[in-house]
Amino acid sequence: MALRWFTHEVQVLCLGLGSPMESKSAAAQLVFLTSICHALNIAPNRIEFFDPHFTQEDIQGLLVMGFNVLAENKHGKYTVKGRTMLFMPHCGVELYENILRQNWTANDVQRLLLVGNVLQEYETMTPRWKLEHRMPCLSRICKYLSCDLIPPMETLPLAFNNLALQYINPNSIPSHEDALWNLPPPGAEEMHSAEVT
DSSP, X not given: OGGGGGGSOOEEEEESOOOTTTOHHHHHHHHHHHHHHHXXXXXXXXXXXXXXXXXXXXXXXXXXXXXXXXOSOOTTOOXXXXXXXXXXXXXXXXXXXXXXXXXXXXHXXXXXXXXXXXXXXXXXXXXXXXXXXXXXXXXXXXXXXXXXXXXXXXXSTTTSTTEEEEXXXXXXXXXXXXXXXXXXXXXXXXXXXXXXX
């Protein structure tokens, strides 16, 4: 169960939420996130948000609620500090790949709890060569993920469509010495895939 994960103090990083002021789905996802954090006693000051589509009203509302709103768009390249819940509903696959790469060690990936798209589905939707060369982290980590689906919401079915809690069982992941952790340099996968096509 994913809740075993919350035995330690947790940070929350929310990326790609969309504008709660302009989107009913984003507003529902924000309510869901704040409900989780309240139930688990995660203080607002431990929760960070970023989305380039936030309006000034969105930002002001989040700040009034006591949350932190990040100013810099790192395109998902955030380094975690301790256990971190990544709340990334319906983000692009590049964002998932970037945050995995930024924390690509045996120790750090175990600290991540992802609330987002079911990553294993990319394996079935994407040709293997493309997945390995353009998304090497995602292609390598999928088989180690445990996945608990989030039930859809009847009134807003698209808000939680294809979302799940995903985390790694520390007993299943290879040690830091395994070749799994040896990645091509950033950008090399795009060059290789361009040559293939």
